[in-house]
Amino acid sequence: RAADARDARAETLERIALSACDRASAADPADPTPWVAKLAMARLHRLRDPAPHGLLTSPPGPWRLFAHVLSLDPWHREAHHRFLAFFFTRHGGSVNAAWDVAAFLAQRAPAHSALRLLPLVALVESYDPARLLADRVWEQPQWRSTALAVHRDWLPTVAGYRFTPVLDLAYLAHALILARREAEARAALTAMGPYASRMPWCVFGDPAGQLSRARRACGLPVPP
Structure with missing residues:
Protein backbone atom coordinates (compact mmCIF):
# COMPACT_ATOMS: atom_id res chain seq x y z
CA ARG A 1 0.00 0.00 0.00
CA ALA A 2 2.81 2.39 0.84
CA ALA A 3 4.42 1.79 -2.55
CA ASP A 4 1.12 2.25 -4.39
CA ALA A 5 0.59 5.52 -2.52
CA ARG A 6 4.16 6.60 -3.34
CA ASP A 7 4.84 6.95 0.36
CA ALA A 8 8.42 8.04 1.02
CA ARG A 9 8.68 5.33 3.67
CA ALA A 10 7.87 2.53 1.23
CA GLU A 11 11.45 1.38 0.67
CA THR A 12 12.18 1.28 4.39
CA LEU A 13 8.96 -0.57 5.12
CA GLU A 14 9.74 -3.07 2.39
CA ARG A 15 13.17 -3.80 3.86
CA ILE A 16 11.56 -4.38 7.25
CA ALA A 17 8.96 -6.68 5.70
CA LEU A 18 11.53 -8.68 3.74
CA SER A 19 13.68 -9.06 6.83
CA ALA A 20 10.67 -10.33 8.76
CA CYS A 21 9.94 -12.81 5.96
CA ASP A 22 13.52 -14.08 6.06
CA ARG A 23 13.36 -14.60 9.82
CA ALA A 24 10.01 -16.35 9.58
CA SER A 25 11.13 -18.70 6.80
CA ALA A 26 14.30 -19.55 8.74
CA ALA A 27 12.25 -20.34 11.83
CA ASP A 28 9.85 -22.61 9.92
CA PRO A 29 11.09 -23.55 6.44
CA ALA A 30 7.94 -25.56 5.71
CA ASP A 31 5.61 -22.58 6.18
CA PRO A 32 4.70 -20.97 2.83
CA THR A 33 3.37 -17.77 4.45
CA PRO A 34 6.57 -15.68 4.38
CA TRP A 35 7.19 -16.70 0.77
CA VAL A 36 3.66 -15.65 -0.17
CA ALA A 37 4.35 -12.28 1.44
CA LYS A 38 7.46 -12.00 -0.73
CA LEU A 39 5.29 -12.76 -3.77
CA ALA A 40 3.09 -9.82 -2.84
CA MET A 41 6.15 -7.56 -2.87
CA ALA A 42 7.67 -9.03 -6.04
CA ARG A 43 5.88 -6.54 -8.26
CA LEU A 44 7.83 -3.71 -6.65
CA HIS A 45 10.98 -5.07 -8.30
CA ARG A 46 9.41 -6.54 -11.44
CA LEU A 47 11.19 -9.88 -11.06
CA ARG A 48 11.50 -11.31 -14.55
CA ASP A 49 12.22 -15.03 -14.50
CA PRO A 50 11.41 -16.72 -17.81
CA ALA A 51 7.98 -18.33 -17.98
CA PRO A 52 7.64 -22.11 -18.26
CA HIS A 53 6.58 -23.71 -21.52
CA GLY A 54 2.89 -23.76 -22.26
CA LEU A 55 1.97 -20.08 -22.06
CA LEU A 56 1.07 -18.25 -25.24
CA THR A 57 2.53 -14.91 -24.14
CA SER A 58 5.43 -16.38 -22.10
CA PRO A 59 5.28 -13.49 -19.62
CA PRO A 60 8.35 -13.13 -17.39
CA GLY A 61 7.70 -12.80 -13.69
CA PRO A 62 8.55 -14.18 -10.23
CA TRP A 63 8.24 -17.77 -11.42
CA ARG A 64 11.06 -19.16 -9.27
CA LEU A 65 9.61 -17.63 -6.13
CA PHE A 66 6.18 -18.97 -7.03
CA ALA A 67 7.63 -22.41 -7.73
CA HIS A 68 9.14 -22.47 -4.25
CA VAL A 69 5.76 -21.70 -2.70
CA LEU A 70 4.20 -24.51 -4.74
CA SER A 71 6.85 -26.91 -3.46
CA LEU A 72 5.54 -26.17 0.05
CA ASP A 73 1.83 -26.00 -0.78
CA PRO A 74 0.84 -26.72 -4.39
CA TRP A 75 -2.68 -25.27 -4.11
CA HIS A 76 -2.07 -22.30 -1.82
CA ARG A 77 -4.91 -19.93 -2.64
CA GLU A 78 -3.28 -16.67 -1.59
CA ALA A 79 -0.06 -17.51 -3.43
CA HIS A 80 -1.92 -18.03 -6.69
CA HIS A 81 -3.82 -14.78 -6.35
CA ARG A 82 -0.72 -12.79 -5.39
CA PHE A 83 1.18 -14.29 -8.29
CA LEU A 84 -1.59 -13.54 -10.77
CA ALA A 85 -1.78 -9.95 -9.52
CA PHE A 86 1.83 -9.46 -10.60
CA PHE A 87 0.59 -9.56 -14.21
CA PHE A 88 -2.31 -7.11 -13.81
CA THR A 89 -2.07 -3.96 -15.90
CA ARG A 90 -2.25 -1.76 -12.80
CA HIS A 91 0.94 -3.45 -11.62
CA GLY A 92 2.78 -3.08 -14.90
CA GLY A 93 1.54 -6.21 -16.66
CA SER A 94 -0.88 -6.63 -19.53
CA VAL A 95 -4.39 -7.96 -20.09
CA ASN A 96 -3.16 -10.78 -22.31
CA ALA A 97 -0.47 -11.85 -19.86
CA ALA A 98 -2.94 -11.90 -16.97
CA TRP A 99 -5.42 -13.99 -18.95
CA ASP A 100 -2.64 -16.33 -20.05
CA VAL A 101 -1.32 -16.86 -16.53
CA ALA A 102 -4.81 -17.24 -15.07
CA ALA A 103 -5.71 -19.92 -17.61
CA PHE A 104 -2.40 -21.72 -17.05
CA LEU A 105 -2.86 -21.80 -13.28
CA ALA A 106 -6.52 -22.76 -13.41
CA GLN A 107 -5.98 -25.63 -15.83
CA ARG A 108 -3.41 -27.27 -13.57
CA ALA A 109 -5.66 -27.01 -10.49
CA PRO A 110 -8.05 -29.81 -9.49
CA ALA A 111 -11.58 -29.47 -10.85
CA HIS A 112 -12.97 -29.01 -7.33
CA SER A 113 -10.52 -26.21 -6.48
CA ALA A 114 -11.46 -22.55 -6.07
CA LEU A 115 -8.36 -21.81 -8.16
CA ARG A 116 -10.51 -22.61 -11.18
CA LEU A 117 -11.95 -19.13 -10.60
Whole structure:
Protein backbone atom coordinates (compact mmCIF):
# COMPACT_ATOMS: atom_id res chain seq x y z
CA ARG A 1 0.00 0.00 0.00
CA ALA A 2 2.81 2.39 0.84
CA ALA A 3 4.42 1.79 -2.55
CA ASP A 4 1.12 2.25 -4.39
CA ALA A 5 0.59 5.52 -2.52
CA ARG A 6 4.16 6.60 -3.34
CA ASP A 7 4.84 6.95 0.36
CA ALA A 8 8.42 8.04 1.02
CA ARG A 9 8.68 5.33 3.67
CA ALA A 10 7.87 2.53 1.23
CA GLU A 11 11.45 1.38 0.67
CA THR A 12 12.18 1.28 4.39
CA LEU A 13 8.96 -0.57 5.12
CA GLU A 14 9.74 -3.07 2.39
CA ARG A 15 13.17 -3.80 3.86
CA ILE A 16 11.56 -4.38 7.25
CA ALA A 17 8.96 -6.68 5.70
CA LEU A 18 11.53 -8.68 3.74
CA SER A 19 13.68 -9.06 6.83
CA ALA A 20 10.67 -10.33 8.76
CA CYS A 21 9.94 -12.81 5.96
CA ASP A 22 13.52 -14.08 6.06
CA ARG A 23 13.36 -14.60 9.82
CA ALA A 24 10.01 -16.35 9.58
CA SER A 25 11.13 -18.70 6.80
CA ALA A 26 14.30 -19.55 8.74
CA ALA A 27 12.25 -20.34 11.83
CA ASP A 28 9.85 -22.61 9.92
CA PRO A 29 11.09 -23.55 6.44
CA ALA A 30 7.94 -25.56 5.71
CA ASP A 31 5.61 -22.58 6.18
CA PRO A 32 4.70 -20.97 2.83
CA THR A 33 3.37 -17.77 4.45
CA PRO A 34 6.57 -15.68 4.38
CA TRP A 35 7.19 -16.70 0.77
CA VAL A 36 3.66 -15.65 -0.17
CA ALA A 37 4.35 -12.28 1.44
CA LYS A 38 7.46 -12.00 -0.73
CA LEU A 39 5.29 -12.76 -3.77
CA ALA A 40 3.09 -9.82 -2.84
CA MET A 41 6.15 -7.56 -2.87
CA ALA A 42 7.67 -9.03 -6.04
CA ARG A 43 5.88 -6.54 -8.26
CA LEU A 44 7.83 -3.71 -6.65
CA HIS A 45 10.98 -5.07 -8.30
CA ARG A 46 9.41 -6.54 -11.44
CA LEU A 47 11.19 -9.88 -11.06
CA ARG A 48 11.50 -11.31 -14.55
CA ASP A 49 12.22 -15.03 -14.50
CA PRO A 50 11.41 -16.72 -17.81
CA ALA A 51 7.98 -18.33 -17.98
CA PRO A 52 7.64 -22.11 -18.26
CA HIS A 53 6.58 -23.71 -21.52
CA GLY A 54 2.89 -23.76 -22.26
CA LEU A 55 1.97 -20.08 -22.06
CA LEU A 56 1.07 -18.25 -25.24
CA THR A 57 2.53 -14.91 -24.14
CA SER A 58 5.43 -16.38 -22.10
CA PRO A 59 5.28 -13.49 -19.62
CA PRO A 60 8.35 -13.13 -17.39
CA GLY A 61 7.70 -12.80 -13.69
CA PRO A 62 8.55 -14.18 -10.23
CA TRP A 63 8.24 -17.77 -11.42
CA ARG A 64 11.06 -19.16 -9.27
CA LEU A 65 9.61 -17.63 -6.13
CA PHE A 66 6.18 -18.97 -7.03
CA ALA A 67 7.63 -22.41 -7.73
CA HIS A 68 9.14 -22.47 -4.25
CA VAL A 69 5.76 -21.70 -2.70
CA LEU A 70 4.20 -24.51 -4.74
CA SER A 71 6.85 -26.91 -3.46
CA LEU A 72 5.54 -26.17 0.05
CA ASP A 73 1.83 -26.00 -0.78
CA PRO A 74 0.84 -26.72 -4.39
CA TRP A 75 -2.68 -25.27 -4.11
CA HIS A 76 -2.07 -22.30 -1.82
CA ARG A 77 -4.91 -19.93 -2.64
CA GLU A 78 -3.28 -16.67 -1.59
CA ALA A 79 -0.06 -17.51 -3.43
CA HIS A 80 -1.92 -18.03 -6.69
CA HIS A 81 -3.82 -14.78 -6.35
CA ARG A 82 -0.72 -12.79 -5.39
CA PHE A 83 1.18 -14.29 -8.29
CA LEU A 84 -1.59 -13.54 -10.77
CA ALA A 85 -1.78 -9.95 -9.52
CA PHE A 86 1.83 -9.46 -10.60
CA PHE A 87 0.59 -9.56 -14.21
CA PHE A 88 -2.31 -7.11 -13.81
CA THR A 89 -2.07 -3.96 -15.90
CA ARG A 90 -2.25 -1.76 -12.80
CA HIS A 91 0.94 -3.45 -11.62
CA GLY A 92 2.78 -3.08 -14.90
CA GLY A 93 1.54 -6.21 -16.66
CA SER A 94 -0.88 -6.63 -19.53
CA VAL A 95 -4.39 -7.96 -20.09
CA ASN A 96 -3.16 -10.78 -22.31
CA ALA A 97 -0.47 -11.85 -19.86
CA ALA A 98 -2.94 -11.90 -16.97
CA TRP A 99 -5.42 -13.99 -18.95
CA ASP A 100 -2.64 -16.33 -20.05
CA VAL A 101 -1.32 -16.86 -16.53
CA ALA A 102 -4.81 -17.24 -15.07
CA ALA A 103 -5.71 -19.92 -17.61
CA PHE A 104 -2.40 -21.72 -17.05
CA LEU A 105 -2.86 -21.80 -13.28
CA ALA A 106 -6.52 -22.76 -13.41
CA GLN A 107 -5.98 -25.63 -15.83
CA ARG A 108 -3.41 -27.27 -13.57
CA ALA A 109 -5.66 -27.01 -10.49
CA PRO A 110 -8.05 -29.81 -9.49
CA ALA A 111 -11.58 -29.47 -10.85
CA HIS A 112 -12.97 -29.01 -7.33
CA SER A 113 -10.52 -26.21 -6.48
CA ALA A 114 -11.46 -22.55 -6.07
CA LEU A 115 -8.36 -21.81 -8.16
CA ARG A 116 -10.51 -22.61 -11.18
CA LEU A 117 -11.95 -19.13 -10.60
CA LEU A 118 -8.69 -17.40 -11.54
CA PRO A 119 -9.71 -16.69 -15.17
CA LEU A 120 -12.81 -14.93 -13.85
CA VAL A 121 -10.63 -12.86 -11.52
CA ALA A 122 -8.48 -11.82 -14.48
CA LEU A 123 -11.61 -11.01 -16.46
CA VAL A 124 -12.85 -8.62 -13.76
CA GLU A 125 -9.41 -7.02 -13.61
CA SER A 126 -9.51 -6.37 -17.36
CA TYR A 127 -12.98 -4.81 -17.27
CA ASP A 128 -13.15 -1.53 -19.18
CA PRO A 129 -16.55 0.18 -19.09
CA ALA A 130 -15.58 2.25 -22.12
CA ARG A 131 -15.47 -0.83 -24.34
CA LEU A 132 -18.53 -1.61 -26.42
CA LEU A 133 -20.79 -4.17 -24.70
CA ALA A 134 -18.26 -4.55 -21.88
CA ASP A 135 -20.88 -6.01 -19.54
CA ARG A 136 -21.82 -8.68 -22.06
CA VAL A 137 -18.39 -10.35 -22.11
CA TRP A 138 -19.44 -12.79 -19.37
CA GLU A 139 -22.13 -14.13 -21.69
CA GLN A 140 -19.53 -15.45 -24.10
CA PRO A 141 -19.36 -19.27 -24.11
CA GLN A 142 -15.83 -19.53 -22.71
CA TRP A 143 -16.59 -17.40 -19.65
CA ARG A 144 -20.06 -18.80 -19.08
CA SER A 145 -18.75 -22.36 -19.25
CA THR A 146 -15.94 -21.47 -16.83
CA ALA A 147 -18.41 -20.12 -14.29
CA LEU A 148 -20.77 -23.05 -14.71
CA ALA A 149 -17.95 -25.56 -14.28
CA VAL A 150 -16.88 -23.91 -11.02
CA HIS A 151 -20.50 -23.89 -9.90
CA ARG A 152 -20.78 -27.61 -10.67
CA ASP A 153 -17.45 -28.82 -9.31
CA TRP A 154 -16.40 -26.41 -6.57
CA LEU A 155 -19.55 -24.91 -5.05
CA PRO A 156 -20.75 -28.23 -3.56
CA THR A 157 -17.50 -28.45 -1.57
CA VAL A 158 -18.03 -25.11 0.17
CA ALA A 159 -20.26 -26.66 2.83
CA GLY A 160 -17.19 -28.47 4.14
CA TYR A 161 -15.10 -25.32 4.54
CA ARG A 162 -14.23 -24.24 8.06
CA PHE A 163 -14.60 -20.59 7.04
CA THR A 164 -16.88 -19.25 4.32
CA PRO A 165 -14.80 -18.42 1.20
CA VAL A 166 -16.65 -15.15 0.72
CA LEU A 167 -14.43 -13.60 -1.93
CA ASP A 168 -14.38 -16.71 -4.11
CA LEU A 169 -18.14 -17.04 -3.83
CA ALA A 170 -18.53 -13.38 -4.75
CA TYR A 171 -16.50 -13.80 -7.94
CA LEU A 172 -18.54 -16.86 -8.86
CA ALA A 173 -21.89 -15.21 -8.14
CA HIS A 174 -20.88 -12.11 -10.07
CA ALA A 175 -19.79 -14.11 -13.12
CA LEU A 176 -23.00 -16.13 -13.10
CA ILE A 177 -25.16 -13.02 -12.81
CA LEU A 178 -23.47 -11.39 -15.80
CA ALA A 179 -23.70 -14.68 -17.69
CA ARG A 180 -27.47 -14.53 -17.15
CA ARG A 181 -27.47 -17.67 -15.00
CA GLU A 182 -29.50 -16.37 -12.08
CA ALA A 183 -30.46 -19.77 -10.66
CA GLU A 184 -26.83 -20.78 -10.27
CA ALA A 185 -25.89 -17.33 -8.99
CA ARG A 186 -28.57 -17.64 -6.32
CA ALA A 187 -26.86 -20.75 -4.97
CA ALA A 188 -23.51 -18.95 -4.77
CA LEU A 189 -25.01 -15.91 -3.07
CA THR A 190 -26.88 -18.12 -0.62
CA ALA A 191 -23.64 -19.93 0.24
CA MET A 192 -22.13 -16.58 1.27
CA GLY A 193 -24.54 -16.43 4.19
CA PRO A 194 -24.57 -13.05 5.94
CA TYR A 195 -21.17 -12.06 4.56
CA ALA A 196 -20.14 -9.87 1.65
CA SER A 197 -17.02 -8.49 -0.03
CA ARG A 198 -16.23 -5.31 -1.91
CA MET A 199 -14.67 -7.19 -4.80
CA PRO A 200 -15.64 -7.79 -7.50
CA TRP A 201 -18.72 -5.59 -7.14
CA CYS A 202 -16.80 -2.34 -6.57
CA VAL A 203 -15.22 -2.57 -10.03
CA PHE A 204 -18.67 -2.00 -11.53
CA GLY A 205 -19.95 0.73 -9.24
CA ASP A 206 -21.07 1.09 -5.66
CA PRO A 207 -20.45 -2.39 -4.20
CA ALA A 208 -23.51 -2.38 -1.95
CA GLY A 209 -25.71 -1.32 -4.84
CA GLN A 210 -24.21 -3.87 -7.22
CA LEU A 211 -24.61 -6.71 -4.75
CA SER A 212 -28.16 -5.66 -3.90
CA ARG A 213 -29.03 -5.61 -7.60
CA ALA A 214 -27.57 -9.10 -8.00
CA ARG A 215 -29.56 -10.43 -5.07
CA ARG A 216 -32.78 -8.96 -6.44
CA ALA A 217 -32.09 -10.52 -9.85
CA CYS A 218 -31.85 -13.89 -8.12
CA GLY A 219 -35.00 -13.40 -6.09
CA LEU A 220 -33.11 -13.05 -2.82
CA PRO A 221 -33.97 -10.49 -0.15
CA VAL A 222 -31.75 -7.45 0.24
CA PRO A 223 -30.66 -6.77 3.83
CA PRO A 224 -31.82 -3.38 5.15
